[in-house]
Amino acid sequence: MKSFTSLQQRQQQTLTMTPQLMESIRLLQLAHYELHQFVEQELEKNPFLELASNDGPASGDGSPISGENPNIGTRKTSVDGSTRAEIPELPGQWKSIRDTANIPAADGPSLAEFAASPETLHDHVARQIALTAFTPQERFIARELAGHLEDTGYVQVNLFELAKKLNVPETDVQRTLGTLQLLDPPGIFARNLRECLEIQLRQRNRFDPAMAALVANLEMLAQRNFRALKRYCGVDEDDLLDMMHEIRTLDPKPGNRFQSGGPEYIIADVWVRPSPGDGWIIELNPDTLPKVLINQTYFSEVSRLTTQNAQDQAFLNDCFQNASWLVRSLDHRAKTILKVATEIVRQQDVFLEHGIAHLRPLKLKAVAEAINMHESTVSRVTSNKYMLTPRGVFELKYFFTVAIASSQGGDAYSAETVRHCIKSIIAAEPLDKAFSDDEIVARLKESGIIIARRTVTKYREAMNIPSSVQRRRERRAGLC
Template identity: 70%
Template sequence: MQSSASLLQRQKQSMVASPQLIESIRLLQLAHTELHQFVEREIEKNPLLESASNDGRPFDDVSISGADQPIGPGANAVEGPTGAGSPERLGQWKSLGNTTNNPPGNGPSLDEFATLAETLHDHVARQIALTAFTPQERLIAGQLAADLEDTGYVRANLLELAESLNVREAVVERVLGTLQQFDPPGVFARSLRECLEIQLRQRNRLDPAMAALVAHLEMLARRDFEALKQHCGVDEEDLLDMMHEIRALDPKPGNRFQSGASETIIPDVWVTPSPQGGWQIELDPATLPKLLINQSYYAEVSRQTAQNSKDQAFLDECLQNANWLIRSLDQRAKTIVKVAAEIVRQQDAFLEHGVAHLRPLNLRTVADAIGVHESTVSRVTSNKYMLTPRGVFELKYFFTVAIASCQGGDAHSAEAVRHRIKAIIAAESPGDVLSDEDIAVRLKETGIDVARRTVTKYREAMNIPSSVQRRREMRLCF
């Protein structure tokens, strides 16, 4: 068999991404702080770009009036003037505009969501978001959380805080009492004594003898055991047991978390109940840079550089880049609203009834529903947050794997299953502590087909002790 060389012509189609297309894609995944920094750099190097004043109105507005009516790319859209930074309405079923229940610029209060990923502040903020506070109490909780130290202690002056918020000191104390029940045990204490008392109270071990021991920590530091036995009214054996319990407590409960200064998370999307029913979705105006193109300056400079082709070419490039940036920002805003609206449509039951009703959801489902690529949804949901009546959540929170139903019905989301496991364990009694196998059986009785090893994995991820440890702790408490 002979081999020979030959020349062949073939046609091949391929997509080459332009630098501007690559930059537009990158804009999708930027968090709002990074986006503002990018826009500021563009303004500095482009003489035609100016920052428009923010009038406080939402950039995009979507009203969801039915659970089975999709928001798709074919919906009507009203385009505002190019570069005017004016609001646009996209994919609406009914236009709500600015109702009296949601006047312009009066978005939900965000002060309480002070957090940084993987820190104590993040852990606390999530618990605040899931606690049934009134709006006033939520504001107070946010202020106390802002004063929380990395060690877990809070140094706020309750009287001064009450006066600054124009509320009674008793209300601040009540909110602090609720915060002191948060995890980790001992958080929001104002002193070492209070920190230990909180932990002992949660273990049901703050009896009079133990309270006397905690009240005389200086004697314990001096190892003045005779005086401590007198104050506590116990013998030496009991005192040693009490000291052993004290040593098992955590004097700095916040230290188990990564330290770091707190920063405020500003949700990109607001979800609020609509007066007409369903949900109203808005982009937070504070997260949206608004730009203007100075057409007068362009015309004036063009007249002066008419004879200089190099200068005119530079000016034309600036105009082209400015128009591209404004179009890209508009498209970014529209895409975020489309994705958020579809998430809300899919997770309507969660917003109504809580985490137990969170549905399984993947990127492809949302992408297919709104007519974009799966990677676009992935970029949009990165580093973006949604403020809902149930708290602030990263958009990626709503995407969870499916756990099969053993009764042939709808699948369950992994997050909902974790919530169910936590609820089952919380309802245990000293005589009925369940093993992971027992929990798996309980879940199957309610239609959730989950293996024992999956229960173990979810339990450990939630930092819940094993059944042996829980049984031992309950014996000590009861």
């Protein structure tokens, strides 16, 4: 057998992921706040990029390429009940994607600048420690314990190890902790839930032997095992009800009443509102779209000054290409979000009109095929994006649910609709009866929904609804 070498030519096509293509794909799945952070980083690195001001760019400054109109309004489209609206192509390849020309500039400082910042838990505790009659060593220990204080008001620390670290007797640490547990709010500096409730009950002078037995058996209370609780506490049903009502008035996390940071809001990326005629109007929220422009005038001026230096000219060209890519990618991202949102509204128009009971089962593949996109692209676009509708604010992924078969041979039901039906059935239970999961299955079947008992159990537990036995115990005890 002879071995030999030879040269052969073969032509083939392969798909190569360039760095810019991978970055464009990543932009699709970024939330709006992550997108703004990314744009700010690009603005710092690229001298030819700039954010348009509220009054629009001045002549000769930051302007789109090819002389396109920079003041392009908010992108929107409409959906009616019969046909799928085509997404309008906005003029020009290079354009801004946010119009703030008509937004008046704020005159003077904001009122928020003069508002007092809310007091934090640690500030509240530090002020009380300063006013408490501690010895110097106890004050030192108290400040160290306050450093371990969690936002919930609990302190997770080993007293023996802390005493060893501070080189003080453990009894001093225990005594100081006991003093700190008398501070406001009641229940603070507890090491667990049981101790937190005990501290609050002691301050109310309500920690008697019966209440101590109830606090020591919180697991039974969570399981609604009222018969065993009456035996352990040595009380009758009326006394147990009074004790449980008092437990419910206590604060299990006393530190949560203090704000540890500013309030968090969900900013919708897409707005949906009824059309004056028929159907829906879908538009992008301009606050989530940064208006990025390319300063072509500055690029031309700098290029003339560096014509003799090939290295500098290559750097400038690279910056200009990156700037062009960013503007084009942001434009593509906005169009893609609008396309996907428009198709979702078309598919779920009945839900927008009549509520969750009419939410249709929907898959990513169905939307991808309708708008001629890849399924992975739709998945990226719907991640961390929110839609403001007349029914409330929903994540785009909320509209994608699995299908539950219908016994009547019609359209299938979405899983979210089935969960809503289960919750409605349980809410309509008679006071003297609790439907078992098997009975819920039968009632769903009467409505045309075929579902297994284990699925009902899974959905019920996901909604934190107790079992029929537990619900029956609560009603017998008069808690519902």
